[in-house]
Amino acid sequence: MRLITHNMLKCHVKNCKNPDKQFPLQFKDVKLEQIEAERNDEFLVRMLPRLDWSALLKTTKELGIVIPEKVPANPADDDEFLQALHTAILEMHVKEGSMICNGCGHEYKITKGIPNMLLAEHEI
Amino acid sequence: MSRPEHIAPPELFYGETEAKKYTRNTRIAAIQAEMTMRAVELLNLDGRMPHYLLDIGCGSGLSGEILDEDGHMWAGMDIAPSMLDIAIEKDVEGDLLMQDIGQGMGFRPGTFDGAISISVLQWLCNADKTENRPRYRLQRFFSTLFMALQRGARAVFQFYPENDAQVEMIMSISMKCGFTGGLVVDYPNSKKARKFYLCLFAGQEAGERQVLPKGLEGEENSVGVAYTQARIQDRSRGKQSRKPVKNSADWILHKKELARKRGKEDVPLNSKYTGRRRKPRF
Numbered sequence: 001m002r003l004i005t006h007n008m009l010k011c012h013v014k015n016c017k018n019p020d021k022q023f024p025l026q027f028k029d030v031k032l033e034q035i036e037a038e039r040n041d042e043f044l045v046r047m048l049p050r051l052d053w054s055a056l057l058k059t060t061k062e063l064g065i066v067i068p069e070k071v072p073a074n075p076a077d078d079d080e081f082l083q084a085l086h087t088a089i090l091e092m093h094v095k096e097g098s099m100i101c102n103g104c105g106h107e108y109k110i111t112k113g114i115p116n117m118l119l120a121e122h123e124i
Numbered sequence: 125m126s127r128p129e130h131i132a133p134p135e136l137f138y139g140e141t142e143a144k145k146y147t148r149n150t151r152i153a154a155i156q157a158e159m160t161m162r163a164v165e166l167l168n169l170d171g172r173m174p175h176y177l178l179d180i181g182c183g184s185g186l187s188g189e190i191l192d193e194d195g196h197m198w199a200g201m202d203i204a205p206s207m208l209d210i211a212i213e214k215d216v217e218g219d220l221l222m223q224d225i226g227q228g229m230g231f232r233p234g235t236f237d238g239a240i241s242i243s244v245l246q247w248l249c250n251a252d253k254t255e256n257r258p259r260y261r262l263q264r265f266f267s268t269l270f271m272a273l274q275r276g277a278r279a280v281f282q283f284y285p286e287n288d289a290q291v292e293m294i295m296s297i298s299m300k301c302g303f304t305g306g307l308v309v310d311y312p313n314s315k316k317a318r319k320f321y322l323c324l325f326a327g328q329e330a331g332e333r334q335v336l337p338k339g340l341e342g343e344e345n346s347v348g349v350a351y352t353q354a355r356i357q358d359r360s361r362g363k364q365s366r367k368p369v370k371n372s373a374d375w376i377l378h379k380k381e382l383a384r385k386r387g388k389e390d391v392p393l394n395s396k397y398t399g400r401r402r403k404p405r406f
Contacts, residue, residue: 004176005199005219012230012268023232037217043174043197050176050234090197114208117201117223117230124227124264 001115003065004047004089007056009115011101013123021103024055027062028107030097039086045076051089060088127286133252138183138204147184147210156242159319160187163240163280164194166308166323166337175237178272180225180281181244183207185216191240192217199236201225226261231272238277239269245283245322249290262294266301276329279303281322291320298324310340373399 010023053071060067067088072078075085099108099115106123109116128137138146146152169175175196179187182200184207191198198218202208208220223229226248248265249258269279285291291307298305303324311317325334368374376399383391392398 001219001221004197005221008199008231008235010230010232012228014228022230040174040195040197043176046173047176050232052232112209112212114212114220114222117221117227118203119224119227 001094001110001113002090003056003059003092003094004051006059006094006099007051007089009099011103011106012117013101013104013106013119015123016101016104016106018103022101024052024059025099025108026102027059027094028098028100030063030110031095032063033093033095034087034091035093037086037090039083039090041076041082044082044085044090047089048075048085056088063092065092127246127284129247129250129252133250134247135203135205138207140206143184143204143206143210146207147186147214153186156186157190159242159282160190160240162310162319162340163187163242163282163321164190166280166321167238167240167278168337169196169238176235178231178236178239179218180239180241180269181247182211182218182220184210185214185218185220187240187242188216188218201229225265226256228264228268229272230268233271234274235272236277237274239273239279241279241281241283243282243284245281245294246285246290249286249293259293259297262297263301266298266303270302270326273326275327276334277326278305278334279324279326281324283320283322285320294322298322302327304328304334306336308337308339312339312341375399 006025006027009025011025016022048071057067057069065088067084068081072081075081093113094110095113097110099110100106101108106119131137167177177191177196177198179191179198179200182188182202183204185200188198188200188211199221200211200216200218201221201223202211203222203224205222208222211220225244248262250256251258273279283294285294295307303326305322305324308321308323310319310321321339323336328334368378377394380391380394380398
């Protein structure tokens with residue numbers, strides 16, 4: 001799973017009602033792998049307003065990936081920024097580990113790059 | 125027509141063998157590709173721009189490959205682990221999630237530019253576990269999907285409804301969750317090529333009116349995968365070859381052969397006169 005998807009995911013347990021803590025999901029025991037991908041500037045610029053930058057910053061810090069602290073005023077022309085963003089959200093794959101919701105404590109396990117988002121009976 | 129959703133829940137039905145079958149079979153792949161392309165067409169995306177799409181029930185990533193070709197980024201979800209395993213083997217581009225869509229999804233509001241789903245929705249109408257209530261599951265699914273989509277985005281579902289009541293249930297629940305739109309039926313006059321697409325709009329952007337696209341009409345064979353009666357023809361031919369017409373020369377030869385095999389003596393020899401029609405006589 002790439003970090004772009006992680007940046008969109010929050011906990012979907014039915015009785016997890018704490019909106020501040022549902023997002024972002026906390027990574028634990030993560031194995032990362034970088035897989036090169038073609039850079040698409042148009043897509044990156046388009047996705048930028050949808051990303052939660054503070055959450056992305058927090059996650060990348062935990063995983064040891066470096067991205068700029070702030071989004072530059074004109075991101076479309078900033079090659080260095082786009083490259084860093086591309087590497088962080090589209091090339092870094094989380095292969096193993098788990099994601100934990102800070103609100104209800106549900107643990108979403110990740111195996112072979114696929115997070116298990118299935119819920120138990122009492123959580124739906 | 126057999127309905128896999130009557131046999132077992134999806135995570136069990138699409139076990140290893142069925143998953144392999146689904147992916148190796150070129151005919152299934154071709155039909156799937158055709159339906160995906162039609163679904164993407166119905167999404168009405170701006171063709172030059174890369175979009176972030178959701179593939180609901182992505183399976184082994186057959187639809188995802190089409191989205192890749194069009195230059196879109198995507199995330200897919202499926203409940204069957206065996207199908208997802210094949211998707212990993214194939215190294216699909218999108219992100220995969222193992223998820224039961226009836227439990228809802230947890231994406232932040234406005235994540236996706238659109239959603240497609242091929243042959244999935246009918247599975248949601250089944251209560252294959254005691255805690256599964258189809259209405260509740262559909263409602264949870266549509267409401268969380270509505271949240272996950274951008275305003276004005278579309279969600280297109282190709283599905284095989286079992287009856288009108290099912291269509292009605294799905295439509296009414298999706299409308300309750302805020303969607304507008306309706307059903308697009310391709311080739312309504314052909315029993316085999318007829319395809320149902322539920323085309324839903326998640327609100328609309330200011331100044332734009334969403335219009336429900338028209339279904340395709342005309343000869344279904346003019347495009348894509350041809351629907352033949354190969355199996356039925358095969359069966360009748362097979363029957364013929366096994367049983368010659370009674371009293372014909374072939375039939376007599378066959379009978380004599382059988383008698384010889386069974387060790388009967390005094391079976392007349394075969395000659396050019398065997399089973400030949402006699403001259404008409406007064």
